[in-house]
Amino acid sequence: MIxxxxxxxxxxxxxxxxxxxxMTGLDGQPVPSEDFxxxxxxxxxxxxxxxxYLLxxxxxxxxxxxxxxxxxxxxxxxxxxxIQGYVREVDFPRDLIWVEYDDRKLWEDRVARRVSTQTEEELNxxxxxxxxxxNRSPDKLTVCxxxxxxxxMFLDAPLVxxxxxxxxxxxxxRNTSWQPNKTVIAGLMRAGFLRDAASAREYFEEYKGxxxxxxxxxxxxxxxxxxxEDDLVPQETPSLSNAQVKTARKFGKTWMTETLRSHVTIRIGPAAELHMTEQKARLRFEETQAVGRATPTEHWVAEHERHYANGKVVRVRAHKRGQSPSRELPARVVGPKKHD
Structure with missing residues (x-):
């Protein structure tokens, strides 16, 4: 779905x-029908x-x-x-933006990256x-x-x-606030999502998080x-087919053609693919390291003398030690690649 x-x-x-x-709002006051x-x-x-934007x-x-x-x-x-210092410097491509993604797939990927754990029921x-x-107002940015x-079916935003x-x-x-949307809250109450003040507080706290x-x-x-850069590949696509546009116009659904004009699908490009490949390799490398004592990466040991407690001295020739790095691992995971 979109x-x-x-x-x-x-x-x-x-x-x-x-x-x-x-309907009756959370404060017990009526919410007029025209507000909806x-x-x-x-x-x-x-x-x-x-x-x-559809990711x-x-x-x-x-x-x-x-x-x-x-x-x-x-x-x-x-x-x-x-993170606040980073995002405050980000410029918006437009003043009004919709960003959509598949939350289940994102959490599946987070589990794969060992960032979190989720049961199958939670993922479902x-x-x-x-x-x-x-971002249209000169005084504030709002997010819902x-x-x-x-x-x-979907859940509307009870707070902005x-x-x-x-x-x-x-x-x-450092200067933020949450503004309630009374019409949405009244609808959630009627639908049974907000049974009482305690459930409303719990619902709102989860939403804020x-x-x-x-x-x-x-x-x-x-x-x-x-x-x-070439890490993301945007592609603009009409949101309605030609047949859907004709049908909407035939039945006078102007809101449909005015609202569903086009969307931009965002896919990853070569740089992002390389980034994700390196990240997966790094994760495997770190897991291997955590299993036991890590075998050092192959390196040269200079010629040296080894002295024993009984006074014996042995000269050890220069030699290689450690394990050769896997060709599948990115260079920055195991150090610089060997140059012949």
Whole structure:
């Protein structure tokens, strides 16, 4: 599935056909029905204006590995200022951006990289995720997260992360806040996701954790695109086929053709493939090292004398010692390659 298309089709249908009723919010106050229609219209407008990036699983894995290089592994105690200082200098390719990836595949790759562990049940609960970055305001950057539940159902963003900007127009991660979306929260309450205040707090804390940790992948994407190297290969594709466009126009679904124009699929290029190959080789090398005493890499031992306790002296000729490096391992894993 493509999550952004699912959202557009669902909200477009709702806006065309549905007549929502008022609901009760978490604070006990009614949320007017018109607020729901305005929310659907707002999301459709944002998706229509946004640059849509769809990461294939290799691209998401690559960007996540780059993030780990800056932020550190989960078990490393690096200060948050490291990653914050990096992402605040990243330039956005557009003011409004949607970044989507397959969360299950990303976590499968994280497990393969020994970054985390996941049970099969936990993996089965992960599907497409999409982040909407809104950098249009001169005063703040906002980020919200949408998550797929199935091919036709998804979770809207109950909270919007607001990151204030400093005098240079860069995001200031020391000055952030979470703004509730009352219409989404009311819908989650009616659907049974928020049964009481305790479950709401738990749900919101989990959502905040997902947003603040995973949104960094978007910043890594923006940085990689700005570098204009051959690690990523973007390809723009129409989001609707010609037949779908004709059908939408025939039935007057203008929101469909206006919202689902095109998206950019991001795949990895030669440099990223080399990076991931080296990373896998390094992981195998480190695992081998951890099994037991590591055999030293092949090297020359200079001629020398060996003195024994009984007074005997033996001259040892120059010789090679250690194990020849595997040709499959990248040079920087085992040291410089031998030059004949």
């Amino acid at each position: 999550l952004y298309k699912t959202i557009a089709l669902k909200f477009g249908h709702f806006y065309d056909r549905e007549r929502p009723t008022s 229609r305005q929310h659907w219209k707002s999301v459709l407008g944002d998706l229509a204006s946004a640059r849509i 294939d699983h290799n691209a998401a894995n690559y960007l996540d590995s780059l993030r780990m290089g800056v932020q550190g592994m989960p078990w490393e105690d690096r200060p948050e200022s490291d 609960n992960r599907r497409q995720r999409g982040f909407l970055f809104d 997260l949408f998550s797929a539940l199935s091919d036709t 992360l607001e990151i204030q900007k400093d005098e240079d127009g860069r995001p200031d991660f 997902h947003v603040t940790y995973e949104m960094v992948i978007g910043f890594m994407l923006f940085a990689a695109l700005a570098a204009r």
